[in-house]
Amino acid sequence: MRPTLQTVADAVGVSRSTVSNAYSRPDQLSTDLRDRILSAARDLGYAGPNPTARSLRRGRAGAIGVLFTTGLSYAFSDPYAVQFLRGLAESVERHDTGMLLIPMSNTDEEASARAVADAVVDGFCVYCVPEWHASLAAMRDRQLPVVTTEIRDDHRGDEIQVGIAERPAMAAAARHLHALGHRDVAVLIADMAPATAAGPLRVDSPDAIRYYVDRERAHGVAEVFPWAEVTLINAAGNSRGAGAAAAAHVLDRAERPTAILACSDVLALGALDAVAARGLRAGADISVTGFDDVPEAARAGLTSVRQPSVSKGALAGELLLENKRETADRRVLLPTELIVRASTGPAPSRS
Amino acid sequence: MRPTLQTVADAVGVSRSTVSNAYSRPDQLSTDLRDRILSAARDLGYAGPNPTARSLRRGRAGAIGVLFTTGLSYAFSDPYAVQFLRGLAESVERHDTGMLLIPMSNTDEEASARAVADAVVDGFCVYCVPEWHASLAAMRDRQLPVVTTEIRDDHRGDEIQVGIAERPAMAAAARHLHALGHRDVAVLIADMAPATAAGPLRVDSPDAIRYYVDRERAHGVAEVFPWAEVTLINAAGNSRGAGAAAAAHVLDRAERPTAILACSDVLALGALDAVAARGLRAGADISVTGFDDVPEAARAGLTSVRQPSVSKGALAGELLLENKRETADRRVLLPTELIVRASTGPAPSRS
DNA sequence: TTGAAAGCGTTACCAG
DNA sequence: CTGGTAACGCTTTCAA
Numbered sequence: 024m025r026p027t028l029q030t031v032a033d034a035v036g037v038s039r040s041t042v043s044n045a046y047s048r049p050d051q052l053s054t055d056l057r058d059r060i061l062s063a064a065r066d067l068g069y070a071g072p073n074p075t076a077r078s079l080r081r082g083r084a085g086a087i088g089v090l091f092t093t094g095l096s097y098a099f100s101d102p103y104a105v106q107f108l109r110g111l112a113e114s115v116e117r118h119d120t121g122m123l124l125i126p127m128s129n130t131d132e133e134a135s136a137r138a139v140a141d142a143v144v145d146g147f148c149v150y151c152v153p154e155w156h157a158s159l160a161a162m163r164d165r166q167l168p169v170v171t172t173e174i175r176d177d178h179r180g181d182e183i184q185v186g187i188a189e190r191p192a193m194a195a196a197a198r199h200l201h202a203l204g205h206r207d208v209a210v211l212i213a214d215m216a217p218a219t220a221a222g223p224l225r226v227d228s229p230d231a232i233r234y235y236v237d238r239e240r241a242h243g244v245a246e247v248f249p250w251a252e253v254t255l256i257n258a259a260g261n262s263r264g265a266g267a268a269a270a271a272h273v274l275d276r277a278e279r280p281t282a283i284l285a286c287s288d289v290l291a292l293g294a295l296d297a298v299a300a301r302g303l304r305a306g307a308d309i310s311v312t313g314f315d316d317v318p319e320a321a322r323a324g325l326t327s328v329r330q331p332s333v334s335k336g337a338l339a340g341e342l343l344l345e346n347k348r349e350t351a352d353r354r355v356l357l358p359t360e361l362i363v364r365a366s367t368g369p370a371p372s373r374s
Numbered sequence: 375m376r377p378t379l380q381t382v383a384d385a386v387g388v389s390r391s392t393v394s395n396a397y398s399r400p401d402q403l404s405t406d407l408r409d410r411i412l413s414a415a416r417d418l419g420y421a422g423p424n425p426t427a428r429s430l431r432r433g434r435a436g437a438i439g440v441l442f443t444t445g446l447s448y449a450f451s452d453p454y455a456v457q458f459l460r461g462l463a464e465s466v467e468r469h470d471t472g473m474l475l476i477p478m479s480n481t482d483e484e485a486s487a488r489a490v491a492d493a494v495v496d497g498f499c500v501y502c503v504p505e506w507h508a509s510l511a512a513m514r515d516r517q518l519p520v521v522t523t524e525i526r527d528d529h530r531g532d533e534i535q536v537g538i539a540e541r542p543a544m545a546a547a548a549r550h551l552h553a554l555g556h557r558d559v560a561v562l563i564a565d566m567a568p569a570t571a572a573g574p575l576r577v578d579s580p581d582a583i584r585y586y587v588d589r590e591r592a593h594g595v596a597e598v599f600p601w602a603e604v605t606l607i608n609a610a611g612n613s614r615g616a617g618a619a620a621a622a623h624v625l626d627r628a629e630r631p632t633a634i635l636a637c638s639d640v641l642a643l644g645a646l647d648a649v650a651a652r653g654l655r656a657g658a659d660i661s662v663t664g665f666d667d668v669p670e671a672a673r674a675g676l677t678s679v680r681q682p683s684v685s686k687g688a689l690a691g692e693l694l695l696e697n698k699r700e701t702a703d704r705r706v707l708l709p710t711e712l713i714v715r716a717s718t719g720p721a722p723s724r725s
Numbered sequence: 726t727t728g729a730a731a732g733c734g735t736t737a738c739c740a741g
Numbered sequence: 742c743t744g745g746t747a748a749c750g751c752t753t754t755c756a757a
Contacts, residue, residue, distance in 0.1 A: 027734055038744040043736060052742060070517045074494045075430045076734035079749050084426060085492050086474060099450040099459065108450070112477050121489055122475045123437060126463050138472055141436050143425045143494045166421045264669070296673075318615070322647075378750055389728045394752060403726065427750035430733050 026069040035063045046072050078143065086121035087343060088144040090158060092151045092215060093126045101261055101289050102317035103332050104150075107172070110336025111148060118344040120145070125158070129217040132157035139165070146170070146343045153216060153234060170343040172335060173235050174356060183342045185335055185355040189236060192328050192359040193243025193284070196312040199326070199361055200282045201247050204370035205310060209254040209273045210244050211285040211294060212237035213261035221259035222272055240286045240314065254280055258290055266293020267300075274301055274309075281309060281370040288313035288320045288327055295323055295366065306368040316362050324365035331357050377420040386414045397423050429494065437472035438694060439495040441509060443502045443566060444477045452612055452640050453668035454683050455501070458523070461687025462499060469695040471496070476509070480568040483508035490516070497521070497694045504567060504585060521694040523686060524586050525707060534693045536686055536706040540587060543679050543710040544594025544635070547663040550677070550712055551633045552598050555721035556661060560605040560624045561595050562636040562645060563588035564612035572610035573623055591637045591665065605631055609641055617644020618651075625652055625660070632660060632721040639664035639671045639678055646674055646717065661718040675716035682708050 032042045037060065044051040045060040064071075078084050089111070091104070099105055115122055123144055127135045135158040139147075146168035152159060162169065163180075170183040178184070200208060212224075216233055226232065228250060229241035244253060258269035266289060273279050274297055285291035291313030298305050305311050306324075313320055316329035338355055383393045388411070395402040396411040415422075429435050440462070442455070450456055466473055474495055478486045486509040490498075497519035503510060513520065514531075521534040529535070551559060563575075567584055577583065579601060580592035595604060609620035617640060624630050625648055636642035642664030649656050656662050657675075664671055667680035689706055 028736095029734080039734090040736080040744055041742090044743085047736075056742085068517070070515055071491055072736090073430075073734050074492050075426060075435060076749090077492070077736075078494060079424075079426045079430050079751090080734080080736045082749070084494065086494070093463075099456045100453060102451060105451050112444075112475070116477065116479065116485065116489070119485075119488065119492075121493060124463070124473045124475055126467065128467065134467065134470075137470065138467070140422055141425050141428070141470075142472060143429060143435065143437070164421055166419070379752095380750080390750090391728060391752080392726090395727090398752075407726085423752090424750050427733090428752075430735085431750080431752045433733070 026064075026067045028069075028072065030067055031060060031064045031069050034067060035060050043072065075143075084143045084145045085119065086123045086144050087115060087340070088123045088125050088139065088142045088147045088162075090125050090127055090139070090147060090149045090152050090162065092153065092156075093128060101287065102319060103287065103289075103315040106317070106332035107150065107336040107339075110333035110338075111340045112336070113333075114337045114340030115344065118340070120344060127152050127156055127158055129215070136161035146346075148339055148343060151234075151236070168343055168346050170339045172339065174354065175235070178354075181353065183339075183353045185338045185342060185357065187330050187335075187357050187359050189239035190243040190246065192330065193240035193286075193314065194246045195243075195359070195361040196284055196314070196326070196328050197244045197247035199363065200284070200310060200312065200367065200370075203282075203310065203367060205282040206248075206370070207252070207254075207278075207280045208244070208248055208282045208284055209256055209280040210241055211256050211258055211266060211269050211283060211290045212241065213259075213265070213286055213290060214257045215260055219257060219259045221257055221265065221269055224255045224257045226255060237286055244284055258293075261287055261289055263289050263293040263296065266290035267297040268293070270294035270297040274298065274303070279309070282367070283309065283311045285311065285313050288315045288317045288325065291325055291327065291366075292319060292323055295325065305366045308371060310367040310370070312367060320362075321364070326364045326367040327362050329360045329362050377415075377418045379420075379423065381418055382411060382415045382420050385418060386411050394423070426494075435494045435496045436470065437474045437495050438466060438691070439474045439476050439490065439493045439498045439513075441476050441478055441490070441498060441500045441503050441513065443504065443507075444479060452638065453670060454639065454666040457668070457683035458501065458687040458690075461684035461689075462691045463687070464684075465688045465691030466695065469691070471695060478503050478507055478509055480566070487512035497697075499690055499694060502585075502587070519694055519697050521690045523690065525705065526586070529705075532704065534690075534704045536689045536693060536708065538681050538686075538708050538710050540590035541594040541597065543681065544591040544637075544665065545597045546594075546710070546712040547635055547665070547677070547679050548595045548598035550714065551635070551661060551663065551718065551721075554633075554661065554718060556633040557599075557721065558603070558605075558629075558631045559595070559599055559633045559635055560607055560631040561592055562607050562609055562617060562620050562634060562641045563592065564610075564616070564637055564641060565608045566611055570608060570610045572608055572616065572620055575606045575608045577606060588637055595635055609644075612638055612640055614640050614644040614647065617641035618648040619644070621645035621648035625649065625654070630660070633718070634660065634662045636662065636664050639666045639668045639676065642676055642678065642717075643670060643674055646676065656717045657719040659722060661721070663718060667713050671713075672715070677715045677718040678713050680711045680713050 139158045139161040149171045174186040232238040258265040313327035316327040320327045490509045490512040500522045525537040583589040609616040664678035667678040671678045
């Protein structure tokens with residue numbers, strides 16, 4: 024049998040409490056005794072206080088659960104996600120807390136729900152999970168603090184929210200294109216619902232778009248361009264490849280749009296790939312905008328809507344772990360900014 | 375106070391065990407009683423069995439800890455890491471297990487060590503952590519099953535190992551270049567130790583390289599080219615930007631090497647960026663090879679050493695969670711293959 | 726099909 | 742500075 028605190032206590036001839044103190048409160052006992060206990064523990068092969076037992080007793084798991092969609096491609100392949108996660112990791116670490124990754128399977132929602140129910144955590148951070156996913160219900164059942172990256176009007180209970188104003192942010196990009204004379208634009212969304220086909224999509228209103236972020240950003244475009252004249256393309260995934268494939272759908276048309284607004288930089292970078300592959304010049308023959316302003320965007324000269332990804336993650340962690348009481352502190356709107364680069368330019372005159 | 379199993383049991387007028395069964399063994403009681411219990415639980419606001427308590431009692435944490443270096447850039451920004459992680463996630467999920475991310479801070483090793491000591495997990499997966507890191511000692515103290523992605527001769531205890539033969543894999547790339555007539559080559563390593571300066575590095579033997587993977591791959595190069603004639607460049611980070619900056623160091627020399635062997639694809643892609651930025655043609659003016667064969671490599675026409683990243687992760691998870699007994703099953707060598715693309719070509723004749 | 730009892734390994738409190 | 746006592750919330754025999 025594995026040695027426990029008791030084993031060590033017996034060996035040294037002290038009580039459990041003292042051994043416990045030797046590990047968790049070094050100042051509560053003489054250095055001498057502490058050393059004796061620690062070395063006895065080593066000799067006995069005691070692995071240190073059992074974290075599970077400690078958690079139970081302390082009433083603190085020492086970790087937060089991170090729910091994120093696996094989508095068609097793995098979420099972390101988006102640099103934006105990586106940055107968000109880094110911010111989250113930093114603040115979580117400062118609170119001596121870990122991150123339990125809970126990938127949301129799209130094929131087996133029940134498995135994910137079970138994972139959520141069994142997660143040894145003190146709270147959850149939800150990131151890009153479709154609102155209909157079974158695991159979200161399971162999460163609410165846990166009645167733990169929750170932070171989301173979506174600022175929603177239908178504020179669910181007391182979820183903490185940290186995010187950006189999606190519509191105006193995207194509208195800024197749309198307005199930029201409009202000012203450049205563009206009138207015929209396409210919007211690239213990532214819709215990662217299972218079994219969605221990539222390709223053009225015809226919906227009467229942005230409201231019909233399933234994912235919150237896609238939907239809101241589409242609304243932003245609709246604020247500037249009449250929705251009926253906008254071409255909506257579903258990339259069915261959030262990756263560079265998916266973006267390229269989706270862009271191909273409109274680039275190869277006889278009457279191609281003069282601009283493409285992508286809902287993420289990875290999609291936009293893919294669109295640029297497709298543009299280049301056809302020998303077209305971005306910013307001249309066709310304009311492309313992205314969203315997030317990831318490092319690659321700068322390198323590629325991509326006009327993009329910048330959002331503070333790292334801070335978003337850091338704040339999410341901070342708010343979740345400090346669990347502020349005042350509602351004002353539980354909803355943070357972060358600023359965005361349109362960064363104009365070479366990928367956008369005046370609309371070419373139609374032939 | 376929060377309701378517990380007992381609260382529900384009292385309310386319904388049954389024993390704790392019955393309520394427990396209602397959740398964990400639905401077949402052990404009548405549907406009727408079960409429904410009564412579950413609805414009472416809902417009314418009382420009972421959040422379901424406490425995962426921590428359950429873990430303690432069952433002796434199973436239901437998660438594995440993933441140790442990875444944060445390096446200078448966040449580890450997941452390497453597509454290779456993402457693929458590995460995806461494989462790991464898949465097999466871990468199949469075992470109804472979660473993944474607890476434990477980033478290894480380079481600036482505060484003790485914090486990481488504490489995180490490892492407190493992690494509620496059943497085992498660890500170590501991925502790209504420098505061997506001297508304090509957290510590894512903390513991990514061994516836990517005496518839990520461990521899987522590494524390095525096949526080492528100094529086989530540490532009974533760690534499970536799944537990896538590739540690093541030297542021969544890299545030697546294949548070197549041999550390919552040698553056959554093309556290259557004699558003056560540079561090697562790009564990622565060495566992410568804290569406070570390392572990027573730039574050329576002069577070491578008497580690959581043995582002096584700190585990171586296992588860098589070291590072994592350098593050895594592979596040394597099997598083909600006399601080490602004294604190889605230029606070693608430290609990118610001090612594993613990112614595209616770091617690769618570009620590192621490559622610049624040799625590209626701007628009067629006598630630049632005719633080929634660059636990068637220890638990862640992201641570094642190689644960065645090198646290609648640097649090559650292109652100087653108006654040089656990869657595969658003609660200078661050859662570049664990568665390692666991993668991530669999707670971007672194909673897109674960029676990069677010659678690379680392919681390794682089965684996803685399977686590596688999947689196998690790591692599998693072996694860790696099944697915890698096979700026989701030593702033969704605890705060490706898996708995965709195949710690699712050199713994929714030749716346009717980024718390598720005959721060595722240009724020296725002017 | 727249900728219930729009673731016995732822990733799982735720790736930490737917190739309070740007395741000495 | 743040290744030790745006894747009482748939880749923490751659950752699962753698991755085993756017997757009824």
